[in-house]
Amino acid sequence: MNAKYERQLKKGVFEILVLKLLGEGEKYGYELLLELKERGGEMFAVKEGTLYPILYRLEDDGLARSRWSRPEGREVSRKYYSITPKGQEELGELTKLWYSFEKSVSGILEEKG
Amino acid sequence: MNQESYLKEVERNLNCKKARKRQIRKDLEADIGAASERGESWEDIRQRMGDPKELAREFNENMGNTDRKMSRPKKILLVCVIVLAVLAALAALLFWLLPKSYLIEDSRIFDGETVAAEAEEIVELLNENDFAALQEKSTAQMKPAMTEEYMQSAKEQIGSDWGAFERFTSSYSVELVQKGQHFALTELTALYENRSVTYQISFNKDMELAGIYMK
Numbered sequence: 001m002n003a004k005y006e007r008q009l010k011k012g013v014f015e016i017l018v019l020k021l022l023g024e025g026e027k028y029g030y031e032l033l034l035e036l037k038e039r040g041g042e043m044f045a046v047k048e049g050t051l052y053p054i055l056y057r058l059e060d061d062g063l064a065r066s067r068w069s070r071p072e073g074r075e076v077s078r079k080y081y082s083i084t085p086k087g088q089e090e091l092g093e094l095t096k097l098w099y100s101f102e103k104s105v106s107g108i109l110e111e112k113g
Numbered sequence: 114m115n116q117e118s119y120l121k122e123v124e125r126n127l128n129c130k131k132a133r134k135r136q137i138r139k140d141l142e143a144d145i146g147a148a149s150e151r152g153e154s155w156e157d158i159r160q161r162m163g164d165p166k167e168l169a170r171e172f173n174e175n176m177g178n179t180d181r182k183m184s185r186p187k188k189i190l191l192v193c194v195i196v197l198a199v200l201a202a203l204a205a206l207l208f209w210l211l212p213k214s215y216l217i218e219d220s221r222i223f224d225g226e227t228v229a230a231e232a233e234e235i236v237e238l239l240n241e242n243d244f245a246a247l248q249e250k251s252t253a254q255m256k257p258a259m260t261e262e263y264m265q266s267a268k269e270q271i272g273s274d275w276g277a278f279e280r281f282t283s284s285y286s287v288e289l290v291q292k293g294q295h296f297a298l299t300e301l302t303a304l305y306e307n308r309s310v311t312y313q314i315s316f317n318k319d320m321e322l323a324g325i326y327m328k
Contacts, residue, residue, distance in 0.1 A: 029140055030147035048162060049171025052140050056133075056176070076146030079139070 014046065016098060018054050019083060019091040022064055026082035029055070055081055063087035116145060116155060119165050126169030129176060137172060212291040214298070220288040222318050223297040228286045232299035232314040235322060239264065240278045251322045258325075271327055276306020289315070296323060 021027060021035055029051060037045045058064035064087050069078040083091070114122075120138055127134050141162075148158050162168055217225040238247050247259045258264070268275065286299040298315045313326040 028143065028147060030144045030151075033144075047168065047171060048141060048144060049168050050175055052137060053172060053175035056136070076150065077143060078147060079143050 010043070013098070014044075014050065014054050015058070016091070016094045017044065018051070018058065019063065019087055019094065022058075022081055022083040023088060023091055026067075026080040028069075028078040028080050032081070058087065063090050114159065114165075116142075119159060119162075122165035123169045123172075126166050126173075128173050133176075209292055212289050214287040214289050217286040217288050217297065220295075220297070222295050223286075223288055223316075223320075225286055227320070228297040228299055228316065229284050229301075231316065231320060232284065232286070232301050232312070233281060235314050235325070236281075236301060236303055236312055237278075239325075247322070252317060255322055255324065259322075267327060271310060272308050275308055275310065279304045279306065282309065294318070 017036065017040070018032065021032055027035070029048070032055075033046065033048070033051055036051075055064065055066070059066060059081070063084060064081050065084055066079050066081045069075075069080060071077045120141060123141065124134050124138055127137065129137075145155075145158055148161075149155065153161075217223055217228060235247070235250065238250075242261055242264075244259055244261050244264075248256055251259050280303070281301060282304050283302045284299060285301075286297060289296040289298050295318045296315045297320075298313060301312045301314060303310050303312065311328050313324070313328075314322070315324040317323045
């Protein structure tokens, strides 16, 4: 499989997945990386270079916001990202879109040409 | 490579605004901190994050900044090329503005003999004060000057009483090119009873009288 096509195909769903994870509660970047890998397996093992631009976009569009934690003791400061009400709305619509998208694509792929 | 030099290398290869670079650096720093709290060693983290250039490239690609910054030598080369192009354009403009003269024999537009004969004809018409005929031969711009009144005052400036025309003593023609236009210019010396007058007579490419200068 051509890695370029694979990357291209996956690209579009990361936004939904990140929104979904943030919908469950605020998380910091490293946590998101780990969760994506734990829940999606190697298929969604993204790197910082993919995750952060998504978070920046979500933040720029008002779908997510971030805050820095006040470190306690020897802890390092963490940047927590959380979903906004607008992000919740968007997540709902994107989820619906995903199901109809998945159905249509599968429908076409299963057709006997 | 330690953490600091790794992050520096990432930053160096990012193609985004300063504020965004700082944000990425802080996020990566927090990530590294969180990972090491979980017990990952710097070596493991570095391995996971991969080559700093590659990481920066991934950031650039996902932020829509794929066009790489132009390297310094390339920039210098580009500036040099632009400067040269401007200089060449200026030289071409100057060349176009300045009148250039060529041998009338080499002209593809004018015939030397015709030009010389026509120039003599103009002087003879002037001598005869035949302004109707001169008007006929002039370009639109020259017509207002081709009146007895105007030419008389021009002649006065050279001398009051020229005396009768005797003969032409010399004639020399060239082709002039200026601003993309071609002219034939004849310098003609006429001997009069009391003085000798040098005319410079120019024709446009349709052999219309485009200018007269006397001295």
